[in-house]
Amino acid sequence: MTGLSVVDLHAAHGRSPVLHGIDLAVPDGALACVLGPSGCGKSTLLRVLAGFHPAAAGQVVLHGRMLDDGRSQLAAERRGVGLVPQDGALFPHLSVAANIGFGLPRSQRRARVGELLDLVGLPGLGERRPHQLSGGQQQRVALARALAPRPRLLLLDEPFAALDATLRAELRREVAATLRQSGTTAVLVTHDQDEALSFADTVAVLRDGRIAQSGSPDELYHRPADAAVARVLGEANLISAEITAAEARTPLGTLPLAGPAPTVRSGLALLRPGRLRLTAQPVAGSVPAKVLGSDFRGHDHRVELRPGVAGLPDVLIATSDRSWPPGSETYVSAIGPAHVLPEPAAGGDRP
Amino acid sequence: MTFPLRPEGPPPLRRWRATGLLAPAAVAVVALVASPLGFVVAQAAQAGWDQTRRLLGRPLIATLLGHTLGLTAAVTLATAVLGFGAAYLVERTALPGRRAWTVALALPLAVPEFVRGYSWVSLFRSVHGYWGAVLVMTCSLYPLVFLPVAAALRHGDAAAEEVSRSLGRGRLATLWRVTLPLTRPALAGGVLLVSLYLLGEYGAFAMLRYTTFATAVFTQYKLGFDAASASLLTLVLVALALLLVGLEAWAGRRARVTRHGALARTAPPVRLGGWTAPALVALAALVGVSLGVPLYALGYWLLKGSSTTLPSASVLGATAATLGYALGAAVVATAAAVPVALYGWRRGTRPARAVERVAYLTRALPGIAVALSVVYFAVHWAQPLYQQPPMLVAGYVVLFFPLALTAVRAALAQVPPGVEEAARSLGTRPLAVLGRVTLPLVLPGLGAAVAMVGLTASTELTATLLLRPTGTQTLATQFWVYTSGLAYGAAAPYAALMVALSVPSVLLLTHRTLRSGS
Structure with a gap:
């Protein structure tokens, strides 16, 4: 059974439309992520789900209950939809325990608050005040507070954005584990593709108020529907290709197709940076290239290249486990199957 | 590249002296400004222990204390309710004409308390004593609560209120359990100002024939020229005021609100629906009583007096x-x-x-x-x-x-x-x-x-x-x-x-x- 189902949802700020027909289905107990740049409408979508912004048209249904049908809205406090805002928004005048117990009936508070403090890994901190906690602890308390009344749906609004990089990754894993453990259906909105890919079971890419594509993180990363989605999920080399029955012919050689052959005759082959290999000597199918720059990232080097043959993008991006001094000559070749995207229309998003 | 050992500029000693002048200047100014506190004590000390006991033991003191505290309690409560209510309506609801209401609600501050007393007393003979004082002072002073609370509501982050709603608390429960506590520092500051004004006010109470510490001090000093008695009463008055300041500091510290993250998002205004008309009537009544009555009285007496x-x-x-x-x-x-x-x-x-x-x-x-x-x-x-x-x-x-x-x-x-x-x-x-x-x-x-x-x-x-x-x-x-x-x-x-x-x-x-x- 579908936990959350959003059908043809429209919403506007005043007279300017923000969401133009969103369709989204989140199965019970799944973690979904809405990914998009700022201004794409993802916060508005979240606020419609939470009940703080009315839908102009469409339906929002949670566990068979209509939350919003474009005409009437169920009040936010009667939805059973929890919310974890970006900076936690803990009640500064209440202790940690009182924050967590805020949405609970008095009789359940004592037992449930202790349980939740354990769940988020903060046992014994119930008497602290919000300002005595670190940023990561505050977010954990905000999560515990939202989970306390056992919401049917939990909404997370870029909850890790204010944290530093290490803590962000750690807390992300922890929160995902906590949510899976408690079986909560959750929707996370973010502009950070790493967050989306590592956190969610389902990712929906939101662009200009529409869902551009949704699917599993793996599907979106390796088989995006178009060039823009490919770029939103990470760096991409898009190389024009001629399509035959089972192959894509590119200037980097002929590559097997990753999926069923598309109907088009020509398109763009998607090669993520990890699919390009750099060698000092020419190998079969390789083309010469000049190194423009190289960033050491610890686990690998990110290398920007200018290919020496026509028909390729001006700049290619590859990863390599050795450093390449800028200006040096190298040979680049492609590995493995390629996913093929339709060629964007003229005047559209050129690779 | 070489780094000069010391940048061009004034030598350290002069730098120290120039900034060092600021602290003594600040301390001197504050000492001068705070000196009246010392004078009050010095003057009261001249009375001597026995006289002090006799003067403070008089029934008059108990009466004055009762008058002052009774008035302060009623007026601070009334101004807190009116000030918070008006601020909430103006800042958080979709009331028509919110900007104009803000100005109209603040303008009663432009009518000095004794002028307000005059406008009521000159129009209605029945306005005097305790209830007259409560009416006049509430109308005069509620903007002192309204303004800081409106500012706090305008700049506060709406996220906490939304979280409260998402946790199943309705609008009223959220108002009571989240919005009100978050505006408590502003509310406490406003209420403190109100009570300090009440302690110090003389003109309006004299006109309304209501005695408080301030009017008693004035009478004793002006009519009886009883300096020792006047200064003892002043000392009590100052002690009361300092007590209030202390209370406010305590309330402010308990309600200390820290906000991390610079993103304060304003809440979308609450639609009042059927409550729009009653809300407008209430605000119009408040403005009418606190601004309309003095303006009417002034106009009336200006026309009548010019003849x-x-x-x-x-x-x-x-x-x-x-x-x-x-x-x-x-x-x-x-x-x-x-x-x-x-x-x-x-x-x-x-x-x-x-x-x-x-x-x-x-x-x-x-x-x-x-x-x-x-x-x-x-x-x-x-x-x-x-x-x-x-x-x-x-x-x-x-x-x-x-x-x-x-x-x-x-x-x-x-x-x-x-x-x-x-x-x-x-x-x-x-x-x-x-x-x-x-x-x-x-x-x-x-x-x-x-x-x-x-x-x-x-x-x-x-x-x-x-x-x-x-x-x-x-x-x-x-x-x-x-x-x-x-x-x-x-x-x-x-x-x-x-x-x-x-x-x-x-x-x-x-x-x-x-x-x-x-």
Whole structure:
């Protein structure tokens, strides 16, 4: 059974439309992520789900209950939809325990608050005040507070954005584990593709108020529907290709197709940076290239290249486990199957 | 590349001395401003232990205490409810004409309390005593709660309220359990101001025939010339005021609100639906009673009075005297506030904060206490100044120093942090930094501070009655002379002028409070 189902949802700020027909289905107990740049409408979508912004048209249904049908809205406090805002928004005048117990009936508070403090890994901190906690602890308390009344749906609004990089990754894993453990259906909105890919079971890419594509993180990363989605999920080399029955012919050689052959005759082959290999000597199918720059990232080097043959993008991006001094000559070749995207229309998003 | 060992610029010793001057200047100013506290104690100490016990043991003290506390309780409660309710309607709901309502709701501050007392007493004979005082003072003082709470609601983050709703708490429960606690510091600050005004007010209570500590002190001093008794009563009054300041600091600390993350998002306004009409009626009633009645009374008496008396010459003289004293005091108070504000702004150290806190403490001093201590000082140590113009200016400066300090701090808050250090690092000496960078940046703010203090001082009555040079009449004292003789028509032009003079400072205060969010 579908936990959350959003059908043809429209919403506007005043007279300017923000969401133009969103369709989204989140199965019970799944973690979904809405990914998009700022201004794409993802916060508005979240606020419609939470009940703080009315839908102009469409339906929002949670566990068979209509939350919003474009005409009437169920009040936010009667939805059973929890919310974890970006900076936690803990009640500064209440202790940690009182924050967590805020949405609970008095009789359940004592037992449930202790349980939740354990769940988020903060046992014994119930008497602290919000300002005595670190940023990561505050977010954990905000999560515990939202989970306390056992919401049917939990909404997370870029909850890790204010944290530093290490803590962000750690807390992300922890929160995902906590949510899976408690079986909560959750929707996370973010502009950070790493967050989306590592956190969610389902990712929906939101662009200009529409869902551009949704699917599993793996599907979106390796088989995006178009060039823009490919770029939103990470760096991409898009190389024009001629399509035959089972192959894509590119200037980097002929590559097997990753999926069923598309109907088009020509398109763009998607090669993520990890699919390009750099060698000092020419190998079969390789083309010469000049190194423009190289960033050491610890686990690998990110290398920007200018290919020496026509028909390729001006700049290619590859990863390599050795450093390449800028200006040096190298040979680049492609590995493995390629996913093929339709060629964007003229005047559209050129690779 | 080589790094010079020391950058070009003033040698360290001079640097130290120039910034070092600021602290003594700030401390000296604050000591002067806070000295009335000492004088009150010194004067009361002359009474001796037995006399003190006898004077404080009188039933009069219990009566006055009952009057003062009873009034304070009722008025602070009423102003808190009205101020919070009006602020919530104006800032958080989709009420039509919210900006216009904000100004209309703040404007009653432009009617001095004794003018408001006059407008009610002159129109309705039945308004007097306890309930009259509650009515008049509530109408006068609720904007002192309304403005800071409106600012807090405007600048507060809506996320906490939304979380509360998502946790199943309805609108009313959220208002009570989240919004109200989050505005508590603003509410406490406003209520403190209200109660301090109540403790210090003389004119309105005299007109309404309601005795409090302030009116009793005034009567004892003016009529009986019983200095010891008056100063003991003053001491009780000051103790009450300090107690209130302490309570507010305690309430403020308990409600300390820290906000991390710079993203404060304003809430979408609540749609009132069927409640729109009742809300509009309630606000209209509040504005009508607190602004309409005084304006009607003034218009009525101006028309009626112009047929009997023509006091145009004395109006001009009184206006000139009022503005002269008020502006003189405003310039001195603002100039004195600059070092104190700079000291606190530049260094958030413990001594700097302590100096500022003592300066703000003096706002607990009622006008009558300041006036009596200035008189005491003049009689004992500066006899030639007694009943001379500097006495009145000094009284105003002490009385309105906290106001000037607030205004100068508000101006300094507009200076981007780090510009002084940037100028210093370019090789400019501290005094030149002050002249070339800091002061030009705060000059408009200083102008606003002078205007604010000057306009507020121009409607001061209590201290003016005690400190004015012999033969000088300000608008307030001339008004007082006429109303004491029940010449309501003759008093009207003076009252109207005082209200007109107050309007700009109220607008300034409204703008500043709502913009700054503190």
